[in-house]
Amino acid sequence: MAVLSEQLVKPNLLATSRSSKLPFDQMFRLASFSSALVVLVVLAGIIGSMFYGGWPAFREFGFGFITSSVWNVGQDQYGAWVAIVGTLTSALIALVIGVPISLGIAIFLTQLSPPWLKRPVATTIELLAAVPSIIYGMWGLFVFAPLFARFVQVPVTSLVEGIPFFGTILYARVPSGVGVLTAGIILAIMIIPFVASITRDILDQIPSMLRESAYGIGCTTWEVVRHVLLPQAGVSIIGAIMLGLGRALGETMAVTFVIGNANRLSLSLFDPGSTIASRIANEFNEAIGMQLNALLALGCILFLVTFAVLVLARLLIARVKLT
Amino acid sequence: MIGNAPPSFPATPVGGRVRRSRQVADGALKLTCILFTALGTFVLGWILLMLLVEGAGGLSLAVFTQVTPGPGTEGGGIANAIVGSLILTILSIAVATPIGVLAGTYLAEYGKGSKLAETIRFVNDVLLAAPSILIGLFVYMFMVQPMGGYSGWAGGVALAIIAVPVIVRTTEDMLRIVPGSLREAGAALGAPMSTVIRKISWRSARAGMVTGVLLATARIAGETAPLLFTALNNNFWFRPDLMGGVANLPVMIYQFALSPYQNWRELAWAGALIITAAILALSVAARLLFKKETAR
Numbered sequence: 001m002a003v004l005s006e007q008l009v010k011p012n013l014l015a016t017s018r019s020s021k022l023p024f025d026q027m028f029r030l031a032s033f034s035s036a037l038v039v040l041v042v043l044a045g046i047i048g049s050m051f052y053g054g055w056p057a058f059r060e061f062g063f064g065f066i067t068s069s070v071w072n073v074g075q076d077q078y079g080a081w082v083a084i085v086g087t088l089t090s091a092l093i094a095l096v097i098g099v100p101i102s103l104g105i106a107i108f109l110t111q112l113s114p115p116w117l118k119r120p121v122a123t124t125i126e127l128l129a130a131v132p133s134i135i136y137g138m139w140g141l142f143v144f145a146p147l148f149a150r151f152v153q154v155p156v157t158s159l160v161e162g163i164p165f166f167g168t169i170l171y172a173r174v175p176s177g178v179g180v181l182t183a184g185i186i187l188a189i190m191i192i193p194f195v196a197s198i199t200r201d202i203l204d205q206i207p208s209m210l211r212e213s214a215y216g217i218g219c220t221t222w223e224v225v226r227h228v229l230l231p232q233a234g235v236s237i238i239g240a241i242m243l244g245l246g247r248a249l250g251e252t253m254a255v256t257f258v259i260g261n262a263n264r265l266s267l268s269l270f271d272p273g274s275t276i277a278s279r280i281a282n283e284f285n286e287a288i289g290m291q292l293n294a295l296l297a298l299g300c301i302l303f304l305v306t307f308a309v310l311v312l313a314r315l316l317i318a319r320v321k322l323t
Numbered sequence: 324m325i326g327n328a329p330p331s332f333p334a335t336p337v338g339g340r341v342r343r344s345r346q347v348a349d350g351a352l353k354l355t356c357i358l359f360t361a362l363g364t365f366v367l368g369w370i371l372l373m374l375l376v377e378g379a380g381g382l383s384l385a386v387f388t389q390v391t392p393g394p395g396t397e398g399g400g401i402a403n404a405i406v407g408s409l410i411l412t413i414l415s416i417a418v419a420t421p422i423g424v425l426a427g428t429y430l431a432e433y434g435k436g437s438k439l440a441e442t443i444r445f446v447n448d449v450l451l452a453a454p455s456i457l458i459g460l461f462v463y464m465f466m467v468q469p470m471g472g473y474s475g476w477a478g479g480v481a482l483a484i485i486a487v488p489v490i491v492r493t494t495e496d497m498l499r500i501v502p503g504s505l506r507e508a509g510a511a512l513g514a515p516m517s518t519v520i521r522k523i524s525w526r527s528a529r530a531g532m533v534t535g536v537l538l539a540t541a542r543i544a545g546e547t548a549p550l551l552f553t554a555l556n557n558n559f560w561f562r563p564d565l566m567g568g569v570a571n572l573p574v575m576i577y578q579f580a581l582s583p584y585q586n587w588r589e590l591a592w593a594g595a596l597i598i599t600a601a602i603l604a605l606s607v608a609a610r611l612l613f614k615k616e617t618a619r
Contacts, residue, residue, distance in 0.1 A: 049465060124363070132546070
């Protein structure tokens with residue numbers, strides 16, 4: 001309480017409201033101020049608990065915790081490398097597939113769609129964001145993975161066999177449909193609604209006079225998009241993409257269903273792997289001792305990475321709003 | 324490029340006035356965009372169809388009246404998970420709404436332009452997209468461990484932490500649209516700040532704020548990851564003090580869908596259909612309400 005009232009002194013002095021002597025008025029102000037502080041407390045709590053819980057693992061394994069790919073519960077040896085690689089790979093695949101589709105949808109909604117179609121399509125895309133992540137997981141595992149195994153993994157594997165590079169990264173030892181690439185595709189579908197709707201908002205904010213001038217001198221839609229819209233919105237679209245990346249990095253349930261949950265470093269995108277989030281979801285409830293600390297240390301790494309990505313995303317999006 | 328055209332260029336070139344390569348690029352862009360949009364809508368349709376096909380068959384009266392069956396037990400329902408999910412959601416929204424609305428009010432009304440409000444707004448935006456599994460870990464560390472076990476309270480708090488940023492954001496956005504002249508009119512009548520906020524700002528922004536709470540409800544109702552380590556799941560009715568884990572739909576679906584038992588999987592599909600239908604209905608209702616209220 002003492003801390004709170006101390007912090008309140010400054011805003012109270014600043015406020016010149018003649019009514020600040022009324023007790024209810026002051027209480028109301030105090031209540032909203034402390035509620036706002038809850039947001040900061042939550043962030044501090046997340047940082048604090050991750051560092052506190054993960055510290056024993058960091059101290060025990062040192063920097064090797066990040067670079068080691070051993071995850072052996074029996075011998076109590078833990079390393080994060082496989083999970084880090086899985087997290088980054090699946091998120092990158094999600095971006096490579098999801099970003100073009102999101103941009104296409106945003107361009108369709110802002111430039112091409114007839115007015116009567118705009119609202120239903122926009123709502124449909126936004127509803128994709130409302131579908132719980134576990135439903136994507138079930139769809140991915142029970143519907144998508146079997147089709148993917150049959151129509152993509154098997155033919156592609158026989159096609160690329162023996163070819164250098166492609167024969168390695170697209171070779172499925174066991175064409176079961178689950179794996180890092182499947183996880184990336186599901187993640188792509190999950191980030192599309194976010195990236196698409198933010199990009200649409202950004203494109204909508206561009207003054208229509210710029211667009212109309214370009215059309216007026218005879219530009220085609222492609223030229224308007226390429227030479228007017230993208231240069232105008234470029235930085236904030238990168239921000240929107242980073243926001244999608246932040247989501248893809250931390251997504252848990254859908255990935256846990258389809259990534260295969262193997263602690264194995266494989267060069268093939270068709271092979272099962274694991275991400276930081278999926279490993280925590282799988283093991284945390286049964287973990288004791290050092291395994292618990294190692295999982296919290298994984299959480300700590302995930303937090304630092306996503307936090308950095310999200311902060312960067314917000315800065316990029318905010319910068320353009322000002323200009 | 325257009326300016327470099329030679330003067331001898333015919334007034335109406337053969338094949339229309341737009342060069343072929345430009346036409347191709349334009350057509351390719353339009354086609355790609357339409358295809359991508361169709362793909363997005365197709366995936367949503369596909370997922371909904373899958374839920375209907377797999378889930379509708381498993382729906383029966385028993386689903387809504389019986390508790391989840393133990394391993395290897397025939398029959399059963401998901402009544403405990405449905406009620407548990409309702410309780411967790413209501414609990415967390417009851418915690419998150421006052422905090423979120425008041426915090427949003429602070430950002431929009433009191434903290435305008437201050438460094439602290441700026442920081443809180445930024446942190447709130449980051450929390451909006453933070454991985455929900457980390458929030459589960461955080462609540463595990465500071466509630467489940469000290470309290471000595473899983474509980475509905477921990478689950479409720481974890482969900483509330485996810486809901487608060489959504490409510491803060493929408494409340495602030497909605498309060499910002501309220502014209503300043505309305506507030507000035509209130510202040511000119513001698514109303515104190517709190518009265519101006521409650522009677523004028525909140526009242527004008529009511530529809531948007533309710534939409535925010537509905538969207539937050541839709542967001543947390545299907546969250547699974549933060550409940551894994553907080554409310555957990557079990558095959559019984561919850562205890563009145565909500566200690567020892569509370570059955571809930573998302574974690575039930577997760578555990579049952581990956582199980583070897585046929586009846587567990589059918590219950591998982593039924594649960595998936597119910598929860599998705601509820602969430603989509605909530606999202607659509609929030610949109611309709613907002614549209615109707617703002618149209619007035």
